[in-house]
Amino acid sequence: MLFNSYAFLLVFLPAALALHALVERFQPSWRLPLLLVLSILFYGYWDWRFIPLIILSIVINWAIATLFASTRRESLIVIAITANLFVLALFKYADFFAGLANMLPGVSIPMLSLALPLGISFFTFHHVMYLTDLRAGKTKPFDLVRYGLYIAFFPQVLAGPLVRWSEIMHQFDERPYQRSDAAERFARGIMLLIVGLAKKVLIGDQLAVNVNPVFAAAELGSVTVAQAWQGTLSFTFQIYFDFSGYTDMALGIALMFGVVLPQNFDTPYRALSLQDFWRRWHMTLSRFLRDYLYIALGGNRHGLALQLLALFATMTLGGLWHGAGMTFVAWGVAHGVGLGVCVLWRRAGLSMHPIIGWFLTFLFVVLTWVLFRAESFQGALNIYEGLLGLAPLGSGFKWRAIAWAAVFAMIGPTAWALVHKPQPHPLLAVALAVMFIVLLLKIGDSESYEFIYFQF
Helix, strand or coil, X not given: CCCCCHHHHHHHHHHXXXXXXXXXXXXXXXXXXXXXXXXXXXHHHHCHHHHHHHHHHHHHHHHHHHHHHHHCCHHHHHHHHHHHHHHHHHHHCHHHHHHHHHCCCCCCCCCCCCCCCCCHHHHHHHHHHHHHHHHCCCCCCCCHHXXXXXXXXXXXXXXXXXXXXXXXXXXXXXXXXXCCCHHHHHXXXXXXXXXXXXXXXXXXXXXXXXXXXXXHHHHHCCCCHHHHHHHHHHHHHHHHHHHHHHHHHHHHHHHHCCCCCCCCCCCHHHCCCHHHXXXXXXXXXXXXXXXXXXXCCCCCCCCHHHHHHHHHHHHHHHHHHHCCCHHHHHHHHHHHHHHHHHHHHHHCCCCCCHHHHHHHHHHHHXXXXXXXXXXXXXXXXXXXXXXXXXXXXXXXXXXXXXXXXXXXXXCCCCHHHHHCCCCCCHHHHHXXXXXXXXXXXXXXXXXXXXXXXXXX
């Protein structure tokens, strides 16, 4: 179910909030089971065939965690994490690796063509985080309902943010509508929902109109200089407003149910270095890669060479996590190399003026988004030829939407900061109501795009 659909905004969400409020008021012990049932229904709305997968995933991992707690056999955790990664690989990467193998002479592996379960990359990482911390003695077993809700809580199950157990488990035991600030939290949740929806519908989807035709044309042949820059800059801001808009909606929806989720973006296009960019972009994925992959590979504890290798491997796997394609791998490799260069720069004791640092970082991020968005290396190459001026100049550069998006992305505050500034006022409530109606009309009036990160 899409956050930006009538089915969610006008039916599921109001019904879920009403049921949750009734249960929280009259039968609090039913609150968590209700949220879990709602989450499974939300997940299954897209394709009911995947309901057994997520239920089995929850039950089996919970059972293994419970068994580990009583036996302390570490092999159980190793088997569970391996099985989770195998399921992810089966659904997401089987055909990708089969295709690579088929490039070898004499090899012919049949394609499975399995449908990709929504959110599998995200709930697999949730399992891995919990099981790893359980093995390290940082957490404890939870009952099936709480564990199931940690994995499947519907505001974050499809595209994050990646939430650690320590950030959310204690909140499940609260009485959210009994808090003294319950009304304020609920109101700020609504504001986040509306701001996120506005970022998606009014900016992200409008930029998609500039992006999709250009990258489609690049797959068929060359594009002009104007088209290449229009498509690349538009995608740079489209993916930001699309993903951060989704995250704002997820945070707002969770807040309405009394749960605070971690933030995922902090004005990333203001970053002064590539390392700074990854502290601000998809922050929950960045810390997952750092804590559960980069450090596990050795981090910076075993010398410069191994640090660079760990960094390179982490970002390459991070690129592959985004999609089963060599262009995603190349995108990860580029960022791994870029971060390695940053490490060498710092080790050499060199400095850089902040403005130059910002410009080089932004340019690097923009150029590497081409690999992320293109469907093939040939398509990416055609875009790069246009960006470098090795194509006809062209005309009709659509700059207005890009300019507005750049202003909001560079200057504007984060949605989280924005909704925590204003004080309650009737005029603010009216303005938000009008905005919400306008957005609903806009959704019905124009083509509505899926969130980009739903495909991961």
